[in-house]
Every structure is written in structure tokens, then in C-alpha cells.
Amino acid sequence: MKITVLAGGVGGARFLMGLVSELTRTHPDGEGGSTAEITAVVNTGDDLWLAGLRVCPDLDSIMYALAGANDTERGWGRAGETERVSAEMTAYGVGWPWFTLGDLDLGTHIARSHWLREGLTLTEATARLTERWSLGVRLLPATNDRAETHVTVADSEGPLGADPVAGATRSIHFEEWWVKHRAALPALAFTQLGIETAHATPEALAAIADADVVLIAPSNPVVSIGTILSIAGIREALAHTSAPIVGVSPIISGAAVRGMADACLRAIGVEVSAEAVARHYGPRTAGGLLDAWLLDETDAAAAAALSAAGIRTSAVPLWLTDERTSADLARAALDAASA
Amino acid sequence: MKITVLAGGVGGARFLMGLVSELTRTHPDGEGGSTAEITAVVNTGDDLWLAGLRVCPDLDSIMYALAGANDTERGWGRAGETERVSAEMTAYGVGWPWFTLGDLDLGTHIARSHWLREGLTLTEATARLTERWSLGVRLLPATNDRAETHVTVADSEGPLGADPVAGATRSIHFEEWWVKHRAALPALAFTQLGIETAHATPEALAAIADADVVLIAPSNPVVSIGTILSIAGIREALAHTSAPIVGVSPIISGAAVRGMADACLRAIGVEVSAEAVARHYGPRTAGGLLDAWLLDETDAAAAAALSAAGIRTSAVPLWLTDERTSADLARAALDAASA
Numbered sequence: 001m002k003i004t005v006l007a008g009g010v011g012g013a014r015f016l017m018g019l020v021s022e023l024t025r026t027h028p029d030g031e032g033g034s035t036a037e038i039t040a041v042v043n044t045g046d047d048l049w050l051a052g053l054r055v056c057p058d059l060d061s062i063m064y065a066l067a068g069a070n071d072t073e074r075g076w077g078r079a080g081e082t083e084r085v086s087a088e089m090t091a092y093g094v095g096w097p098w099f100t101l102g103d104l105d106l107g108t109h110i111a112r113s114h115w116l117r118e119g120l121t122l123t124e125a126t127a128r129l130t131e132r133w134s135l136g137v138r139l140l141p142a143t144n145d146r147a148e149t150h151v152t153v154a155d156s157e158g159p160l161g162a163d164p165v166a167g168a169t170r171s172i173h174f175e176e177w178w179v180k181h182r183a184a185l186p187a188l189a190f191t192q193l194g195i196e197t198a199h200a201t202p203e204a205l206a207a208i209a210d211a212d213v214v215l216i217a218p219s220n221p222v223v224s225i226g227t228i229l230s231i232a233g234i235r236e237a238l239a240h241t242s243a244p245i246v247g248v249s250p251i252i253s254g255a256a257v258r259g260m261a262d263a264c265l266r267a268i269g270v271e272v273s274a275e276a277v278a279r280h281y282g283p284r285t286a287g288g289l290l291d292a293w294l295l296d297e298t299d300a301a302a303a304a305a306l307s308a309a310g311i312r313t314s315a316v317p318l319w320l321t322d323e324r325t326s327a328d329l330a331r332a333a334l335d336a337a338s339a
Numbered sequence: 340m341k342i343t344v345l346a347g348g349v350g351g352a353r354f355l356m357g358l359v360s361e362l363t364r365t366h367p368d369g370e371g372g373s374t375a376e377i378t379a380v381v382n383t384g385d386d387l388w389l390a391g392l393r394v395c396p397d398l399d400s401i402m403y404a405l406a407g408a409n410d411t412e413r414g415w416g417r418a419g420e421t422e423r424v425s426a427e428m429t430a431y432g433v434g435w436p437w438f439t440l441g442d443l444d445l446g447t448h449i450a451r452s453h454w455l456r457e458g459l460t461l462t463e464a465t466a467r468l469t470e471r472w473s474l475g476v477r478l479l480p481a482t483n484d485r486a487e488t489h490v491t492v493a494d495s496e497g498p499l500g501a502d503p504v505a506g507a508t509r510s511i512h513f514e515e516w517w518v519k520h521r522a523a524l525p526a527l528a529f530t531q532l533g534i535e536t537a538h539a540t541p542e543a544l545a546a547i548a549d550a551d552v553v554l555i556a557p558s559n560p561v562v563s564i565g566t567i568l569s570i571a572g573i574r575e576a577l578a579h580t581s582a583p584i585v586g587v588s589p590i591i592s593g594a595a596v597r598g599m600a601d602a603c604l605r606a607i608g609v610e611v612s613a614e615a616v617a618r619h620y621g622p623r624t625a626g627g628l629l630d631a632w633l634l635d636e637t638d639a640a641a642a643a644a645l646s647a648a649g650i651r652t653s654a655v656p657l658w659l660t661d662e663r664t665s666a667d668l669a670r671a672a673l674d675a676a677s678a
Contacts, residue, residue: 051453
């Protein structure tokens with residue numbers, strides 16, 4: 001059984017952990033793993049070069065979480081992390097002082113950056129990084145090309161020494177908007193710099209084409225899933241795969257489960273609701289993505305309308321509080337695929 | 340007063356600390372520093388790219404020591420160092436497991452590598468790194484070009500699966516010979532890879548030309564001072580400067596003060612003695628380097644012969660045990676220059 005998941009960072013990681021848990025139970029390989037092949041096609045739009053190091057927040061969040069090496073209290077990065085190198089970098093005036101790279105995390109960035117400079121693709125570098133861990137999931141960047149999400153915001157600062165110009169805007173890297181400004185600056189638009197020349201990797205396209213089931217994790221529909229979908233080749237592969245495509249809502253009762261999906265949805269004019277996100281992805285029968293959609297029981301009222309619109313919709317508990325509820329959601333997603 | 344010092348790493352650092360101490364006392368600027376301008380022209384032959392990071396052992400040893408941030412017990416690196424990033428790099432199979440980069444030290448390498456990739460010269464990157472600290476010495480790499488010392492050793496391993504070929508040799512980076520093999524593999528030759536196209540920096544040449552005194556620190560005469568001297572432009576600048584040139588012996592009573600200068604001297608066929616090193620540098624009157632030479636009191640017997648050969652030689656205590664003895668040696672070197 002081959003399952004391919006489109007995923008962002010932390011939300012994708014938690015969903016994938018449930019999937020691994022469920023498939024290890026239902027498809028055991030007798031050695032503590034699963035015979036099912038799980039592949040995650042991961043968003044790389046948040047990636048950035050920082051002080052000469054290639055940082056891939058979503059790939060790393062998923063890798064650390066599946067490895068059991070993540071900081072579950074803080075919600076990001078490695079467990080038992082320290083920040084001694086970052087303090088030195090700040091003392092030298094290098095990097096972003098508000099974007100702290102942990103010491104353990106830096107080992108990952110240094111290794112990856114070194115391999116990329118040696119000529120490996122991001123796909124190959126990711127394979128080398130994940131070799132070390134026992135993840136149960138093959139991690140694939142959606143693209144090997146650089147296509148980074150930037151956010152257009154009002155230029156409230158204006159040119160040096162001058163008054164701000166009414167209507168002036170500027171573009172900042174997604175991580176600056178997300179981490180430094182905590183998504184509090186109204187986003188006027190999201191743009192993928194470099195998207196014109198970015199292509200999906202052959203591995204990602206094959207993972208979609210060869211899948212028995214394609215799942216869309218409850219990740220940010222704009223800057224995680226939306227960015228994956230914007231890469232040349234991905235939408236075509238999804239349109240042509242014989243696998244059913246099941247999405248999981250990142251919105252429960254009109255609020256983002258985590259992160260700041262609400263701010264992102266508002267920026268692109270999509271209502272913050274499980275129904276609106278499903279309609280944004282669209283029914284596959286009408287050129288959209290979804291065969292089926294899972295929304296939370298509290299949003300069950302929208303199920304009938306979505307089903308009528310061509311998206312088989314089920315209401316299930318979406319709050320992932322522990323391994324059990326995560327595995328139950330994975331089960332529900334797989335059930336929806338075979339319905 | 341302008342003093343320019345040719346220096347290697349740890350030995351150079353200790354000598355420079357004495358010089359700063361002495362000149363702060365004799366030429367105070369009223370703000371805790373000195374009006375004397377001390378410039379160190381530092382060996383870069385030990386430098387290397389490791390996992391995409393530019394490591395400059397001698398520049399960093401001197402910077403940390405003058406900043407008071409060095410590990411005086413261990414004798415190298417930063418005080419209070421940890422090695423969490425290195426452990427991660429090793430887990431990913433990146434870098435040299437026997438060449439540990441400390442976490443605090445890595446901040447330096449990341450900043451420098453980033454600036455070099457942005458197009459700064461090593462001279463400019465070094466200036467930025469040292470801005471952070473209050474060193475009392477301007478640090479200049481001898482060259483901005485890559486010219487790394489390699490050591491030719493017997494190829495005792497042979498090709499994979501075959502017996503070693505008699506007389507076969509291989510070349511390894513100086514740091515591999517020094518750190519991994521602790522200089523225990525007999526060195527057949529030292530070679531600077533890239534030396535044909537390496538040139539002294541304008542800043543280093545000016546520091547020599549404009550100096551009132553040039554001092555040669557008691558650093559390794561082969562792989563530290565010798566490497567500096569091999570860079571195009573340095574010997575000519577030393578020949579033409581109007582400043583007297585005073586060297587300090589790195590050999591006391593027939594043994595290296597620190598490091599493994601003895602193994603290096605033997606490799607180039609120079610006896611391990613204060614006199615032989617002085618003759619190796621040579622009297623300036625005969626196309627060599629030295630106007631004057633300081634050797635240890637225990638080697639005083641060689642003074643007459645060296646003086647007769649054209650090198651004014653003084654016997655003084657050379658063991659640097661603390662700030663006082665280091666300052667006394669600096670005083671003696673400055674006295675020898677004005678003799």
C-alpha cells in the first residue's frame with residue numbers, strides 16, 4: 001500500500017505520526033514498522049538561506065517529529081536544544097537575531113548546505129539527512145528549485161528619513177513575517193519568488209502518480225499546501241493519479257488548528273471555515289483537488305453542501321491530542337479514500 | 340610606534356599578548372590601551388574548508404587569546420566550549436570526527452564563511468570578526484588567497500585491497516597530519532597547495548613596509564613563519580623595509596617550546612636548535628631575514644657564532660610562563676631592535 005501525503009511542517013508532522021502509528025498497527029512488517037510505503041511531499045516555500053546555511057523549516061519539523069527528536073513543549077525544533085552558536089552569530093552581526101537556530105538544528109543545516117554545495121539536489125540531501133533516523137516515512141521536497149514565499153505588506157516604515165508613502169508596499173520573506181512579526185502585519189499578498197522556473201521533482205511526481213491514496217494534511221492551505229500546489233507539475237500529477245485524494249481540514253469551528261492559517265486565508269480572500277477551504281481546493285470532478293474531505297464534528301453542518309458540490313465529506317474528531325486521536329484520524333482518512 | 344609581527348597560532352598569540360601588555364605600560368593611550376600600533380601578519384597555511392565552513396586556526400587562536408576568550412587549560416579554542424553541533428555533524432557523516440569544531444568557535448566559522456561567500460576578502464572578514472573584540476592588535480592574514488599546507492607522508496595503506504607500494508607517498512592536509520596523526524607520521528615534505536598563485540595582501544605588505552620594528556614570533560619556523568615567507572611579496576617587503584627585523588627562537592635547549600616544530604624542522608633538514616633556526620632564517624646582511632635574534636639563556640653559547648655570522652644575538656629567558664615573562668620578552672625584542 002502506497003500513501004502519499006502533501007504536508008507542511010508541524011501540522012503535517014503530527015498527521016504523519018498518526019498515519020505511521022495506524023499503519024504500523026494495521027500493516028505491520030513484523031519488525032516494528034509497517035509494510036505500507038508512506039511518502040510525504042513537503043512544502044519548501046518557507047526555506048531560506050541564512051548566513052550561508054540552507055534552512056528548511058518544514059522538512060526539518062517533520063524529520064525531527066517522526067524521529068522523536070522534536071521539542072514537543074515548544075512546538076518546534078529539537079528537544080534539549082541550546083542556542084550557543086546563534087548567540088555568537090548575533091554577536092558578530094550575522095543572521096537574524098529573532099530567528100534563532102538551535103545548536104542541534106544547526107548540525108542539520110550545516111550538513112545539508114555542505115551537500116547542496118557539493119552538487120546534491122535537495123531531494124538527495126534530504127535522503128542523506130533522514131538516513132540517520134528511523135522515520136517510517138520517505139521525505140521528499142516538492143521541488144529541488146528555490147521558490148521562496150514572500151509576503152507583501154504595507155511599507156509603514158518608508159524610505160530612510162522620509163514619511164511613508166501612502167499605499168507603498170514591501171515584500172519580506174515568509175519567515176520574517178511569520179516569526180518576526182508573528183503574522184501580525186496584514187498580508188496583502190503571498191508570492192513565491194522563483195516559482196516561474198521551479199519544477200516538481202521526478203520523485204514527488206512519481207509518488208503522486210504511483211500512490212494508492214493521496215492525502216492532504218491539515219497544513220496551512222495557503223503557504224504550505226498552496227505553495228506545493230503552485231509548483232509546476234504537482235497539479236497535473238494530482239489530476240492524473242488514479243489514487244483517491246482525501247483532504248483534512250486545518251480549520252475547526254472557524255479557527256485555525258495551529259499556526260496562523262486564518263491570517264493567510266484572509267489575505268487570499270478565503271473565509272476561515274472548513275467548508276471554504278474545501279471549496280478553495282475544489283471538487284476533483286470540477287477540476288479541483290478533492291475526492292473527499294474530512295472536517296471536524298463541530299463543522300458537520302457543512303457536510304451536506306460539500307457532498308452536493310461533489311466532495312464526499314465526513315465529520316470526524318479533528319483535534320489531535322495524542323497518538324490515539326492522530327491514528328484515528330489517519331484511519332478515518334484512509335476509510336474516506338476507500339469509500 | 341608601529342610594530343609588525345609575523346605570527347602563527349598559539350605561540351604567536353602568547354607572544355602578542357606580552358607585546359600588548361608591554362606597550363600598554365610603556366606607551367599608554369590613557370584609555371587602558373596603547374598608542375603603539377601592533378599589526379600581526381598571520382599564517383593562513385593551516386586554513387581549510389570543512390563541511391562548507393572556512394576554518395582559520397591561527398587567526399582564530401590569536402583572536403580568542405587576545406580577546407581573553409581562549410581556553411588556556413586546553414591550549415586551543417574558546418573557553419567554556421561545548422561540542423553539540425560537531426556531534427550532530429558526525430552523526431550525519433559530515434566533517435572530520437577527529438577535528439572537533441566547538442559550538443562557540445563555529446559561530447566564528449559560520450560568520451566568516453558567510454562573508455567570504457558574499458565576496459569579502461579574508462582580510463575584510465577578519466576585520467569584521469575582530470571588530471567585536473578589543474584585541475589591541477590588528478590581525479591581517481598574510482594572503483587572501485587559498486594556499487594550504489599539505490604534508491607528504493609514506494602511503495603505508497596502499498590502494499584498496501593491494502599491498503602498499505614501496506616508496507609510494509600521499510599528501511594530506513596539514514591539519515590531518517597535525518591533529519589526527521599528532522605529527523607522528525614522518526613528514527617527507529611540506530607543500531603549499533596553491534602557493535604559485537597566492538599573493539601577500541596589500542595590507543600585509545604595507546604593515547611590513549611602514550613598520551618601525553618587525554618581529555618574528557616564536558612560532559613554528561616551517562609551517563607558520565615558513566608558510567608566511569613563501570607567499571609572493573612577503574620576502575621582498577621584508578628585504579626592503581627600513582625597520583629592523585628581530586626574531587625570537589621557538590627552540591629552547593634543542594626542543595620545541597610547544598607544538599611539533601621539531602618534527603617539521605627535521606622534515607626540511609634543519610637541526611632542532613636555536614642556532615640552526617637562526618641560520619635557516621639567515622642574516623639580513625646576506626640576503627636573509629634577521630637583523631637580530633633572541634635565544635634562551637640556556638642556548639647562550641650559540642650567541643657568539645651567530646653574531647659573528649651577522650645576526651646580533653641576545654640570550655634572554657624565553658619561557659613564557661605568565662604575562663610578566665611575556666612582557667619582558669617583548670621588551671627584550673624591542674630593545675634588540677633598537678640596539
